[in-house]
Amino acid sequence: MRIWRHRPGSAMLAAVAALSLFTAACGSDDSEASGGAGGEGEVSGEITLLTPIYEGTDGEKLLEEELLPKFYEQYPDVSVSVDYTTYGTLNEKLTTAVASGLVPDVMMMGVGWIEGFADKGVLRELSEFGITGESLKESYTEQIVQAGMYDGGVYAVPIMLDTRFAVARKDILAEAGFDKPPSSWEELREYAIALTERDADGTLTRAGFDMLSHDLRQMFEVFLFSSGASLFNDDVTEPTFNSPEAVEALQFMTDLINEHKVEDVGFSSTDAQVHPLINGRAAMGLAHNNLWLQVQESAPELADQLVPFLINGEQPGMFFGGTLATVSANSEHPEAAAALLEFLSSPEAALAANEQRGNVPALTELLDSEYVRQNKMVQFAMENLEHAQNEGGPPQWLEIRGEFTPAIEAALLGEKTPQQALDDLAATAQEAMDR
Amino acid sequence: MSMTTKSLETTAGDVRDRARRPARGRRSSGRKLRRAGWLMVMPAVAHTIVWIAIPVVATFVLSFTDYEVFSAPSFIGLDNYVELWNDDIFRKATWNTVVYTFFTVPFSMAVAVVVAVFLNQKIRFRAAFRATFFLPQVTATVAIAMVWLWMYNPQYGLINAVLSFFGLPSQAWLDDPDLALWSVILVGIWQGIGMKMLIYLAALQNIDPNLYEAASLDGASSVRQFFSITLPMLKPATFFVFVVSIIGAFQVFDQVYVLTDGGPANATTMMTYEVYRAAFQDFRMGLACAQSVVLFAFLLVLTVINRRLTGGDDQ
Numbered sequence: 198m199r200i201w202r203h204r205p206g207s208a209m210l211a212a213v214a215a216l217s218l219f220t221a222a223c224g225s226d227d228s229e230a231s232g233g234a235g236g237e238g239e240v241s242g243e244i245t246l247l248t249p250i251y252e253g254t255d256g257e258k259l260l261e262e263e264l265l266p267k268f269y270e271q272y273p274d275v276s277v278s279v280d281y282t283t284y285g286t287l288n289e290k291l292t293t294a295v296a297s298g299l300v301p302d303v304m305m306m307g308v309g310w311i312e313g314f315a316d317k318g319v320l321r322e323l324s325e326f327g328i329t330g331e332s333l334k335e336s337y338t339e340q341i342v343q344a345g346m347y348d349g350g351v352y353a354v355p356i357m358l359d360t361r362f363a364v365a366r367k368d369i370l371a372e373a374g375f376d377k378p379p380s381s382w383e384e385l386r387e388y389a390i391a392l393t394e395r396d397a398d399g400t401l402t403r404a405g406f407d408m409l410s411h412d413l414r415q416m417f418e419v420f421l422f423s424s425g426a427s428l429f430n431d432d433v434t435e436p437t438f439n440s441p442e443a444v445e446a447l448q449f450m451t452d453l454i455n456e457h458k459v460e461d462v463g464f465s466s467t468d469a470q471v472h473p474l475i476n477g478r479a480a481m482g483l484a485h486n487n488l489w490l491q492v493q494e495s496a497p498e499l500a501d502q503l504v505p506f507l508i509n510g511e512q513p514g515m516f517f518g519g520t521l522a523t524v525s526a527n528s529e530h531p532e533a534a535a536a537l538l539e540f541l542s543s544p545e546a547a548l549a550a551n552e553q554r555g556n557v558p559a560l561t562e563l564l565d566s567e568y569v570r571q572n573k574m575v576q577f578a579m580e581n582l583e584h585a586q587n588e589g590g591p592p593q594w595l596e597i598r599g600e601f602t603p604a605i606e607a608a609l610l611g612e613k614t615p616q617q618a619l620d621d622l623a624a625t626a627q628e629a630m631d632r
Numbered sequence: 633m634s635m636t637t638k639s640l641e642t643t644a645g646d647v648r649d650r651a652r653r654p655a656r657g658r659r660s661s662g663r664k665l666r667r668a669g670w671l672m673v674m675p676a677v678a679h680t681i682v683w684i685a686i687p688v689v690a691t692f693v694l695s696f697t698d699y700e701v702f703s704a705p706s707f708i709g710l711d712n713y714v715e716l717w718n719d720d721i722f723r724k725a726t727w728n729t730v731v732y733t734f735f736t737v738p739f740s741m742a743v744a745v746v747v748a749v750f751l752n753q754k755i756r757f758r759a760a761f762r763a764t765f766f767l768p769q770v771t772a773t774v775a776i777a778m779v780w781l782w783m784y785n786p787q788y789g790l791i792n793a794v795l796s797f798f799g800l801p802s803q804a805w806l807d808d809p810d811l812a813l814w815s816v817i818l819v820g821i822w823q824g825i826g827m828k829m830l831i832y833l834a835a836l837q838n839i840d841p842n843l844y845e846a847a848s849l850d851g852a853s854s855v856r857q858f859f860s861i862t863l864p865m866l867k868p869a870t871f872f873v874f875v876v877s878i879i880g881a882f883q884v885f886d887q888v889y890v891l892t893d894g895g896p897a898n899a900t901t902m903m904t905y906e907v908y909r910a911a912f913q914d915f916r917m918g919l920a921c922a923q924s925v926v927l928f929a930f931l932l933v934l935t936v937i938n939r940r941l942t943g944g945d946d947q
Contacts, residue, residue, distance in 0.1 A: 462807050462896075463807040468781060595915070596915070603898045606895055607897040610897055612897055
């Protein structure tokens with residue numbers, strides 16, 4: 198655990214405090230505008246931050262050398278200990294933290310996580326700090342606000358979004374005589390078949406549509422959303438991801454691989470160092486918005502050749518996850534924690550964090566930022582957020598979601614039919630929800 | 633008279649005192665020794681109680697509860713065990729663990745014996761060879777798994793490159809459910825050789841060279857000597873290696889976590905991986921404890937069977 202503490206000298210402390218009070222009095226401070234975490238002078242304490250973002254040297258540098266110093270300018274009596282982790286180990290961190298009673302004051306977690314932790318009483322409802330659903334809807338789109346809510350209360354404020362949509366290589370499409378990306382499932386199938394290439398002995402050299410470089414659960418969810426199906430019913434009491442529309446979505450994916458052979462099992466994986474769209478091993482595929490960063494780093498000349506598009510079934514399908522900031526229910530310094538939450542989700546701090554990861558800012562006002570304007574993938578995602586849907590729903594989602602990938606693999610590998618795979622999955626989910 | 637009697641009594645008292653003094657000294661010295669003994673073992677006892685006994689007892693107790701970390705455990709009797717009994721994935725994980733153990737333990741032991749015998753000879757670069765074989769043992773499993781991940785890569789991995797060189801088709805080693813478990817087993821065998829070799833090497837150096845000399849004089853071939861002297865003399869080491877290897881194999885986790893994440897379609901999930909999933913992904917600590925108890929029961933039974941089969945109680 199890296200610990201970052203602010204220990205300014207007393208003279209400097211007084212100067213900064215005076216300056217921040219003056220700034221607060223004169224400026225339009227966000228925290229006060231939204232009810233805030235109290236007056237800045239009143240906020241104090243040593244708090245901890247658990248974060249799966251700001252990872253790596255660059256991330257730590259951003260947080261510790263750029264963002265937190267600005268936070269301390271506003272809140273000189275607060276010190277923050279940062280515990281860095283990754284999404285892969287966030288579960289373990291949170292579990293052990295809760296079990297040991299040492300829950301961080303501010304926790305960042307993903308979309309779909311909030312319900313479970315809020316249901317168990319780990320998170321603090323944020324209305325006491327003036328953060329309500331209505332106030333958030335002024336700055337975020339409805340579905341993003343909903344991702345941080347549970348049982349009518351707000352428990353999290355979004356910082357960044359991770360979106361998934363389809364991307365095509367314009368140059369490869371052109372070679373095959375297609376001048377625009379597919380606009381329906383049928384066209385997607387047609388294009389994918391036409392764009393698939395194999396060598397003389399039948400070995401796949403280019404996938405028509407790459408599905409295997411991506412998390413299969415999220416891949417399926419894009420098609421599921423596109424089919425018009427949903428993961429759960431409206432009151433989140435029953436899974437609906439085995440509805441006829443959802444089964445059709447998985448059947449479509451299964452057929453692409455097993456019948457139309459647009460990609461072979463093993464051709465790519467989530468461990469692939471280079472996305473197959475970049476090295477030409479795929480003509481189309483599902484991608485994360487940070488594909489833009491990868492292209493800029495490894496093959497900037499391809500930037501103009503990447504065309505994002507939505508998979509259109511009954512409706513456009515796009516997935517969004519993301520990172521939200523929460524406050525622990527047991528925080529001894531809730532005002533300081535809320536102040537940090539508000540700071541990290543403020544336009545300036547959120548933009549910097551998004552830029553570092555190539556992610557999509559959750560704040561609507563950042564659509565006009567230079568970062569968004571210059572990042573084709575992020576811009577596309579933000580312009581189409583109205584179509585984006587997220588996973589989650591029941592408090593047991595973290596348990597249920599772990600069962601998705603094996604179920605989808607079983608269907609793709611022909612071990613089960615899509616109907617069997619999704620029915621079994623739904624039975625497992627229902628059991629968890631009823632427990 | 634009285635003087636004489638007193639004098640005699642004094643004399644007798646002195647004798648008794650003298651006789652008592654060494655005895656008391658011995659008792660005192662014994663007490664000191666015992667106290668010192670207890671002090672010496674206290675750290676180990678404390679360690680055992682705090683880090684082994686209490687967690688083991690807690691695991692057993694929690695296995696009968698519904699404990700989701702966020703709230704206090706509630707007693708549910710045998711429900712967790714009933715759920716495990718009916719859980720297809722845990723059954724598959726148990727089977728995969730048994731298969732993994734069945735193949736990794738004997739194969740790696742066999743290779744380790746041969747390598748140890750080879751490295752016990754006076755050959756050039758013996759130390760370098762020993763270090764090389766032991767290297768996988770001291771390298772982080774995650775790092776090893778990353779290397780194997782590259783070797784198994786269907787497109788640019790070393791193994792498919794070799795197959796391609798011989799005109800054989802490429803394989804999706806970790807994505808094909810028929811191959812994935814065997815791919816994990818191969819890594820397990822390779823990684824397990826180092827430690828076993830080291831133990832065998834130590835045991836080999838305790839075998840009396842006169843036995844080999846006598847066998848040679850009697851005309852026994854090297855192969856005969858290996859089967860009639862080396863292997864029998866390695867029996868205690870074999871028992872130890874076998875037990876430790878079985879326990880290690882049943883606890884396989886790292887390479888599954890890194891190489892396959894239990895997939896594809898749960899083809900490589902193991903008991904420990906299911907424990908991890910239940911505890912840290914599903915937050916079901918009670919269920920995870922029940923899985924751990926089942927794992928413990930497997931290991932206990934296997935160890936007892938092994939002890940009986942190898943006559944371990946003679947050692």
